[in-house]
Amino acid sequence: MPSQPPTIALALQGGGSHGAFTWGVLDRLLQEVAAGRLRFAAISGTSAGAYNAALTASGLIQGGPDLARRKLDDFWHSLARTGFLDGNALFYGEPGPFGFNLDWSPVAIALEAVGLVVSPYTNPFYSDVLGPLIEQAFPAAELAALNAAREPVVFLTATDVTSNGRVIFSQPDISTAALRASSCLPADFKAVSIGGVPYWDGGYLGNPSLTPLLDHAQDLLLVLVNAFHRDGMPPHSARGILDRQNEITFNASVVLEVNAIEAINTLLAELAEAGVPYAGRYKPIHIHAIRNDAFVEKLGFVSKNSTSLNFLIALRDAGYKTAEAWLAEHGRKVGERSSVDVRAELTDRVLKAPLPPHPRT
16 A cells, blocks of 8 residues: 655744735645645644634635645635725835835835724724625635544634633634634724634744644644744834834744744653653654745735735735745655744744843842
8 A cells, every 4th residue: 555645734824915925835835735735633723723724624614635735726716806896906016126025015115004093893984894804705614514524634723812821723613704803903904703712813923833733733834924033133123123013923823833842842852852751642743844034034014905906816826836945955854854944943042041240139
């Protein structure tokens, strides 16, 4: 009998329109699934990552990787059409003098200033533009099939506004409301109520959540769309400071969870080296990451609101090429070992940052 393909659990980060980068990554990875060289056991996603996760799982369950690729393609093209019809293109339009970086846009700056005093609850022109799009992308029958399936398992993260708690929705509770909750940025959308509980975007506490994936695969593949590394830091402008602050906030949960996983990996390795038998539930986790900080840092922060089709396609193509390069360099490591130096690339700043001298008392 042919050997089973390597099994991975996917962790898909949210980042507004930059989630189209993940669309491209998934488009390439699903080709590996179609060729029998890879299998998705579980997918965790937040915000745009939640859409990508649910669309991928739904397609795999109903028809396989080719259908999953079509679903992703249809969703992101629908987002571009919706943005064009609701006037998004007027505010976050086509590339300007700084390419796809729209932080320079006077209109975007003006809208941000308005957002400091006008909330979704006081805006007389407020509308939930994503609601109809999500309803269209996830018909009731397809959600029912997703909720009845055993694999891939889907995890969507949202933030409980009342308790400051992280809430993770999974089968059989995946709904359009859960998808909207996971992507509910409070400055843009009214809180999504589920069972009387108000929810905001899950990125504050899990972007995405990693812990639920650990029971489903030994290989964890992170698809990251928020830059960890940026040159020319720290920013000096008020806008730049706020943007980098938001980026760090939405990366923080990933850093801390990866750090916890790596701590267990280190402990298990030390036990094995010392010849100490271990029969607990923990196992070494192989960590992989597909990211392209050099590309993302050129985009600026405002472009996360852009639904320009040209921009989304550029993101998709960048994601596809980045995944292609990752597969060529690291694909064979899946199932064998980690392909990312966790301490150097993701958690070094947490583990090794020097502490100031302790004052004597």
